[in-house]
Amino acid sequence: MNSQIERQFQERSKREALRLNKFLSEAGVCSRREADRLIEAGRVTVDGKKAETGMKITPGQEVRVDQKLVKPEEEMIVLAVNKPRGIVCTEEKREPDNIIRFLNYPTRITYAGRLDKDSEGLLLMTNNGDIINKMMRAGNYHEKEYLVTVDKPVTEEFLQHMARGVPILDTVTRPCQVKKEGKKTFRIVLTQGLNRQIRRMCEALGYKVVTLKRVRIMQIRLGDLKPGQYRPLTEQELASLDRMLEHSSNMPERDRKNRERKENRRQKP
Structure with missing residues (x-):
């Protein structure tokens, strides 16, 4: 049985014009960024004509990449993966340990x-770019939970600093939930995803991360998946994901706030 997310995606695709890079991403060809590179390189055509960066397409138009016809994925795939340490989250083919090569999944995800x-632990893999954006945009405040071991005893002062927010990368991290789990272990729940955020937060407070495992994304848990194993999400998990993403934006937080400000100005008498 198809999930509501999948049905909404299919219905929206039938009636809406989409940016070409988004269409290629949701069709499972590549990421949006890589799609832009393909378009700029002249490898994408729309109705037999060379595509342009930023263009939109409508249902029924013929899109080809390197002369190969592109069709939207009919089946939405969402996998829960236990990423082992040493595997790199990248699509770069020159990286021998990239996650795509490691999983070797038969469909492009x-x-x-x-x-x-x-780092290790829960990683979601999918062929639906819209879901990715809605799940990971910091402005949607979706939770990610991690279990972290550091190189020295966790103190109450350390926990309080982590929970309040730590200055890193020219900003201060959002307040978050932090709980001590053992002498050198703590659990942390974040709603943003700055580059190497937990490691940088710990380093700023004089600690070094020894192990870092993600155990939950929103309502999806790592459970008893062993390193390197994966499983499709259950219908119950997909339904819950659908509810949580229903009002989420797939726009970057800055763009979303700018749009909201413009709309507010238009509504003022």
């Missing part, structure tokens, strides 16, 4: 939210 090379 990509990751929703990176884990760095030295």
Whole structure:
């Protein structure tokens, strides 16, 4: 049985004009960024004419990449993966340990939210770019939970600093939930995903991360998946994901806020 997310995606695709890079992403060809590179390189055509960056297409138009016809994926795929340490979240073919090559999944999928090379745990893989954006945009405040071991005892002062927010990367991290789990272990729940955020937060407070495992994304849990294993999401998980993403934006937070400000100005008498 198809999930409501899948049905909504298919119905929207039938009636809406889409940016070409988004169409290629949702069709399972590549990421939006890589799609832009393909378009700029002249490898994409629409109705037999060379495509242009930023263009939109409507249902019924013929899109080809390197002369190969592109069709939207009929079946939405969402996998829960236990990424091992040493595997890299990238589609770069020159990286021998990239996650795509490691999984060797028969259908083109990509990751929703990176884990760095030295981190492990729950990673979602899908062929639906819209879901990826809605799940991972910081402005949607969706939770990601991690279990972290550091190089020295976790103190109450450390926990309080982590929970309040830590200055890193020219900003201060959002307040978050932090709980001590053992002498050198703590659990942390984030609603943003800055580059190497937890490692940088710990380093700023004089700690070094020894192990870092993501155990939950929103309502989806790692459970007993062993490193390297994956499973499709259950219908119950997909239905819950659908509810949680219903009012989420797939726009970057800055763009969303700019749009909201413009709409508010238009509504003022």
